[in-house]
Amino acid sequence: MREFDYARADSPRQAVSTHGRSEQAAYLAGGTTLLDLVKIDIMRPDQVVDINRLDLNQIETLNDGRTRIGALVTNTALARDDRIKNEYAVLSEALLSGATTQLRNKATTAGNVMQRVRCPYFRDGVSSCNKREPGSGCAAIKGHNRSVHAVLGTSEQCIATHPSDMCVAMAAIGATVTVEGPDGQRDIGFLDFHLLPGDTPEREHALKPGELITHVTLDAPLENSRSGYLKLRDRASYQFALASSAVIVTLEGDTITNARVALGGVGTKPWRALEAEKALKGQKIGEASFTHAAGIAFKGATPYAHNAFKIPLGQQAIVRNLTTLTAQEDRRTS
Amino acid sequence: MSDHHNNEGLGVETFDARSPSRRRFLKTMGASSLAAATAPAWAQIAQAGQQQKEPVEPRDDGAPAEGEQQIQLTVNGVAHTLNVKPNAVLLDVLRDRLMLTGTKKGCDQGQCGACTLLVNDTAINSCLSLAVSHDGDEITTIEGLSQGDELHPVQVAFWAHDAYQCGYCTSGQIMSAVAILNDDNIGSDDASVREAMSGNICRCGAYKNILAAVQDARGKMEGAS
């Protein structure tokens, strides 16, 4: 790692003021993304602001039924929190499907939101990559693009997937990201937080320079919903999703009254499949309606040379998840 | 279970490598595991590639130089005052400064688990940790698990079950196993253990024996409590 200055912050305000608006400063939480990328010289901060001592470790239920998660709550702590397990099973399962025991012990909620892409052409430091070096091109589009490249939300400039599982669950649940920055505090809707690559793949999220995530607040759980996360990959653990689905459904008898579907491993951002949700609402449970909705979720998907299989695989992730959830009586939450 | 626990005359109190006031992860060993754990003298001389390591003495670097930060690390119960540069990695500081080389570097990117150790009783990848971030933390490495010839039940079980081949991932496997066995949130069935241990790659593929060792150690640790 190149040299950098290090400062430990005692309050969010102090963290923000130490960081300033510099593009060359970085907040350090769990470090599982930042230090990895600094070691391979992809990120080169000259100032690291350690926020680990900030008092942002709480999970709180708000009066309006939402759940507020401190930025520094670890993935482990969040996954095993009783409220999360009971009311947001999809989130607990998504977290536990990600990374490993010891990485989840370090990785934080805010850090997970801020994960960066796994595209090898981004990480190698030399290939054309519009994210790393705007205007240089995208080596992945016509290169090797099997496992960490998207079929949804891609552009001519970038096709890398967002690697998080947690964020996929949050996209399904609905959430608000609270940030503190040089211009004060503000909220960002979760679905607006991550940006599509479009023509500016170097812009990955809605944060302005110097802004620090302090909380992620989950929407109140859908009443009488059941939810689950299904992750598909090559090996059985410790791998980023090839395709995954976060599904939340409510039923009345055999009829789906509400549904939330989000996808991982296939999109350039945590992918909310709103059209598929619409297609499910009011339908009878069963393979026909699930398959139909899954097809809609991938309408307009763009396959590349090595990842075309993600289109059927992602649909399978939706169908099986729905099938399992709607077959199980004991998964009903709240 | 109490942190320190006597087992009706037969057992032995487990050591506490760190502050005795902390909740201890290490549970009491029974008499039978103690017998197996007591290393014969020959083990100290067999295959020596170098001398047995000297006990780690507390280290005090004095005043930090420019660009360095002073930190306190309590490693295996020994308090050190160290001056480190901000970009120094915890794993490298342990290995290259404190000469605690039992913790291994397998990828330096959080992709293999060989560097797993306990920080404040929680298993983490030390390769993705800045030393300076751990100022004031209590760290347990593989060297702190056993005390002299007295092996931890997980170490005993790894030895007995041949739960390694080359031994390079072993420190990380053992540290993960210790953390998992003391974590009530992780199921005790084989599938749960396999999933929870999946952050520790063993390229030799000794997974079957590692699982057997972890489950055997569970019995030993529970049997003593």
Added chain:
Amino acid sequence: MSDSIIGAGPKRIDGQRKVTGAAPYAADHHPDNMAYGYGVFSTIARGTVTGLDLDAARQSPGVIDIFHHDHFPELHRSPSSMAQGNKVEETRLPFEDNQVHYEGQFVALVVADTFENARAAARKVGVSYQRDDNAIANLDQGVKAHGTQKGQGNHERGDAAGNFDGAAHSIDVTYTTPVENHNPMEMHASVASWEGDRLTIFESSQGVVQQRGALSKIFGIPQEHIRVESPFIGSGFGSKLWMWPHAVAVSAAAREIGRPVQLVVPRQQMFTTTGHRPETRQRMRLATDERGRLVSLRHESINTTSFTDQYVETCGSVTKSLYSCPNLLVSHETTRVNRGTPTSMRAPGAAPGLFALESAIDEMALAAGVDPLEFRMNNYATRDESQDLDFSSNHIREATEKAAEKFGWQDRNPEVGSMRDGHEIIGYGMAACNWEAIKRECEARVSLRADGTAYVTCATQDIGTGTYTIIAQTVSELTGLPLEKITVRLGDTSYPKGPISGGSWTTATTLPAIAAATREAIKELKGYATGEKGDFAGVDSDSDSLTFENGQLTHDGQSVDYVDVLKGQKLASADGHAHTQGADDKYSYRSFGAHFVEVRWDPGISNLRVSRVVSAIDVGRVINSMTARNQVEGAIVMGLGMAHFEATEYDARNGRPVNNNYAEYVVPVHADQPPEVDVILLDYPDLAFNEFGARGIGEIGITGMAAAVANAVYHATGKRIRDLPIFKEKLMENVPEVQSA
């Protein structure tokens, strides 16, 4: 021999060091005043380094020196001869010139006071290149651009072509396997120190003697001035058999700066500059008669090699002799690509070769309408037809039958996709395994010491297979000393010359030397005892009536502890040195076995998993039942990875490795371990091979595994995957077609 320690399963004598973190691996060594190296690696696969901008790196904290092609001592190449004991795989020296032959090649080496300072400075080195856009990225491109070169290990008997056309049943199919990387947990590492013109290097090495020989040639100094130590290694699987450029670079750097230097090869460059299993393309043409007897067998393979060296993956090595067939052709060719030089990876040749052969045998059996197990039983060779020799010992039929019975092969419904369990379709598959048994010359020294211990030295290595322990078992067997009284030291060129730890040679090569040295020590002891000051003065020391058992010399009913013999004469030890020879050529010495695999394919989520493995292995006598079983179980896991996950991918446009890390190069983790793995060790001593009847066990377990999985996958899905690994998309329906770039 039921109470013999040979064949028992004592736990490892080095186990305590491994479970306490006390076992010293290469990078654990910190000689005083040690500096750290970090490499700068090429970012093009073919071309020329045209300039180096070192200003920023030189000003970086702690930097001592930066080496590169214009600043590196003049060295010599090693002749790279295994017979001379100086083999290297990549013969080109680091920084020899400004040419780049593969991406991830050393182009500079930064040396600094700490690891982090060295790495930070390395990031600041600017390298300019003249890129050659004709980089050859893969086998197909190599064949198209330059064709192939002939390799070695070819074989022909009868008329394979003439007996193919017109045969009752035949198949003509081509299999491909990708580049695989060994990925041992320990990254390659060296710590080099000089005292005057004497070099000591701690290396993660599977062959300290060969490395010493190579360093001697490269630095032009006597072997006696070089000490290579590798007491513990974080495994190698072949990648650490022969020295790679990093060890030359760090040795030179240490001499130039006058300080010890440590260099660890980063994980990314473990995919580029320390060898790999090359890509292969294998054409299989098989034919049988009406009854399903093989009448023609051709196995023609091409593998990739580098532009600097010729490495042949002998895919047809097993094909020559596993099955009986009068008309047979095995040929090996290579083609050059812009990758680093390949090297042996666990069961070289046989691992990819048996994927092709044992898949093809399955296809042939189907084409002939015969059950694959029965087909093999009908066609297994009873003697080595390639060498016209009997096998020293071959129990492949019993291995196949025993494993089949335990596995429950008779319950297999041969109809594809017919066995189901909930969402999952179950497939059963099998394959034979096979590996040559090799025994080379070896030296060893054993001392029986007056303190009641034995001290054993041999410059072989324990790479995790249990060599320390089986050597101690051997000495214990011959002396009666308990294991805890026996000290074994390996992995140091200051000991008598031992073999590389590879190819499953070590057990068969080392134990006879250990035994012979032990007997020499006992003989010397008897000489002391029968000398004029001895307890048995006047007795003929060669007499059968003077025995040595359980540490006691006995003659005519009178026993004396050997310690007392030595102490009585104020002697420190009785010593034996032995130099044993390699195997004879009276027989074909090979190991055999069979894998039976159950896979489960869930078509609803396109998930494939290996759920059950039963393997029966015939490796002669097993010396340590616990470590031997572990070897086979571990090889099964690696074979599962080969079948299912592992492939190093290169960008077809420029030869750039794209998944050269431990996250994206997928190896099995704990959760991939099949819930049931059952290894049967037949344990028939092969006494024609050596006195212990042991043939070695490291490789055989991986051979055939990928084919057994592929055959089971066919049984479950009806899809014959001839291109490893068996990624899910190869089994999926409705994958959209995409025009390749």
